[in-house]
Amino acid sequence: GQQLNQSPQSMFIQEGEDVSMNCTSSSIFNTWLWYKQDPGEGPVLLIALYKAGELTSNGRLTAQFGITRKDSFLNISASIPSDVGIYFCAGQAGGGADGLTFGKGTHLIIQP
Amino acid sequence: ETGVTQTPRHLVMGMTNKKSLKCEQHLGHNAMYWYKQSAKKPLELMFVYSLEERVENNSVPSRFSPECPNSSHLFLHLHTLQPEDSALYLCASSQTTRPGDTQYFGPGTRLTVL
Numbered sequence: 001g002q003q004l005n006q007s008p009q010s011m012f013i014q015e016g017e018d019v020s021m022n023c024t025s026s027s028i029f030n031t032w033l034w035y036k037q038d039p040g041e042g043p044v045l046l047i048a049l050y051k052a053g054e055l056t057s058n059g060r061l062t063a064q065f066g067i068t069r070k071d072s073f074l075n076i077s078a079s080i081p082s083d084v085g086i087y088f089c090a091g092q093a094g095g096g097a098d099g100l101t102f103g104k105g106t107h108l109i110i111q112p
Numbered sequence: 113e114t115g116v117t118q119t120p121r122h123l124v125m126g127m128t129n130k131k132s133l134k135c136e137q138h139l140g141h142n143a144m145y146w147y148k149q150s151a152k153k154p155l156e157l158m159f160v161y162s163l164e165e166r167v168e169n170n171s172v173p174s175r176f177s178p179e180c181p182n183s184s185h186l187f188l189h190l191h192t193l194q195p196e197d198s199a200l201y202l203c204a205s206s207q208t209t210r211p212g213d214t215q216y217f218g219p220g221t222r223l224t225v226l
Contacts, residue, residue: 042217099157
């Protein structure tokens with residue numbers, strides 16, 4: 001089946017630093033999504049990308065849909081304590097009946 | 113609050129028990145999904161329902177039995193589970209199953225099988 005390689009697995013940063021994480025795939029996706037999951041909660045959608053090359057921002061978050069349709073990155077600028085959590089990329093090759101293929105997540109930890 | 117609710121939030125059951133997980137969406141969506149999230153593994157799709165009909169069963173063991181009585185409700189009936197079935201079970205919904213329709217997740221049910 002399809003797999004997504006998400007990196008890094010975890011990040012330890014200082015408050016105020018910028019963060020960058022990415023996902024790569026061996027196969028093409030037509031939709032890329034970035035979710036954040038807090039402990040004990042379900043994933044919450046941050047950014048959705050629908051076109052190759054698309055660059056989309058949501059506040060301090062910016063994500064891009066790679067030109068090859070096999071990768072995507074998420075940047076967080078000027079991190080704050082509430083950014084702590086696990087960030088997941090997800091790709092969708094076709095319609096929802098195919099479900100989403102998720103990466104293993106990037107655990108973001110902010111050190112005081 | 114994403115508009116998708118799940119009950120119970122936590123469930124502990126023995127291997128011989130029968131229990132059910134419930135999901136309700138208040139978004140007017142027509143597609144609903146069950147995912148399993150185990151430690152150290154990516155979220156895995158289990159079932160997809162579109163307009164109350166199952167359109168995908170991702171090779172899930174028969175001890176998991178989904179039910180979608182209407183477009184707002186989705187159940188996952190559990191019986192004779194194994195300890196390795198312990199996980200966070202997430203429900204999601206989307207407007208349709210067409211490409212580009214975003215899936216919104218509920219908070220999940222944390223299931224522990226003893």
